[in-house]
Amino acid sequence: MPVSRAQVLRHRVRAQQLDRPLDDTRRPDDADVLDLGVQDTGTGGAAWSLVNRGVPVDADAARWPEELALAWTVRGAPHAYRRADLPGVEVALRPYSPADAAKRVYDASKPLHDAGIEVPDALAAVAREMHRIVAQPTVKGAMSTQLTAAMPAPYLRYCRPCGATHLYEMPFRLAALHAGLELEPGTSPPVLRRVPGWPREHLADLSPAPAPGKGSRGAHPTERLDVVRAYLHHLGPATPKLVAGYLDATVADVTARWPRDVREVDVEGETRWVLEADADTLLAEVDHRAAGAGPVVRLLGPFDLHLQARDRSLLVPDAARQKDLWRTLGRPGAVLVDDEVLGTWRPKASGRRLTVQVDPWEPWPRAVERAVEVEQERLAEHRGLTLVRAGA
DSSP, X not given: OEEOHHHHHHHHHHHXXXXXXXXXXXXXXXXXXXXXXXXXXXXXXXXXXXXXXXXOOOSOGGGOOTTEEEEEOGGGOEEEEEGXXXXXXXXXXXXXXXXXXXXXXXXXXXXXXXXXXXXXXXXXXXXXXXXXXXXXXXXXHHHHHHHHHHSOGGGEEEETTTTXXXXXXXXXXXXXXXXXXXXXXXXXXXXXXXXXXXXXGGGSOOOOOOOXXXXXXXXXXXXXXXXXXXXXXHHOSBOHHHHHHHHTOOHHHHHHTOOSSEEEEEETTEEEEEEHHHHHHHHOOOOOSOTTOOOOEEEEOTTOGGGOOSOHHHHOOOHHHHHHHTOSSSOOEXXXXXTEEEEEEEEEEETTEEEEEEEESSOOOHHHHHHHXXXXXXXXXXXXXXXXXXXX
């Protein structure tokens, strides 16, 4: 069944609730994207992503809501989740196989393999030691020093930038949630602390969770927390390769966990799959916005979930614009207009003043310009700053 690019983009905006207006009566955890995790990279990354989905979350880390928690998870990056979901998220993020675990930890896998240590066993060993060390909130550097002293040579490497020997970075980060540790919001360097009431059985091993509905051994997370399903819902239609790229997993393991309740579709000549529950919404040709409503404009942060889809050429077909938007260093945010990315933005704070440099990729109608100006004001208010217009 053919599906147009426009249908895919419209579906993703709706699935991620990017078309919701801000509502101060909503709970901080009332956002569907928290099932997959909201990356907290950059100034107020997670808070602004949630505000863009209509959820009131303060940019001040001192007022971080108790309903939410931060943890190092997918690709070792900090992500926000519902606090109540953390044990289920830990289960959902266990490596699917030894090969999958080896891929997720990058170059740390070779010395472990050479020493005859399976990577899942290594992650479990690191997690147990981390849990023991962090009896009280602990700065990352102090944790690293104690962990280095506790772990044998295959776990360690000499780090030239630091001029010291310590644990490989990815096992360090990926083991933290398995250890029942969260990040204190707003801390730099990061401070880790125990998640209150962490189930002790989660420290026993890292046996992979079965896919929901597969009927294999062990507990599995709810369907909404399963990463494969959550990616398909928020960033579908997709393929196993796209999901594996997002998770840093192996394609074979993602394929083995592929849901049964999916429908095959054709997107721009490529076979992809969408969850059956989302198929009708995806295939709908009707734009459900109110008649006469102005454009929905969002200033997406550089690591917003909408920009984390691995099919970048579908989101932004122009190669030069892709290169600008997804820079390795100094990555800008994206100006989303209805369902299309139509420009970039970069904030610059000086004292209590905020300037936002906006770069349209094409001339914008006046209605879009006005909406972008409103979003700049909203960003400044969110950060507690005064907006200064460029050139003022």
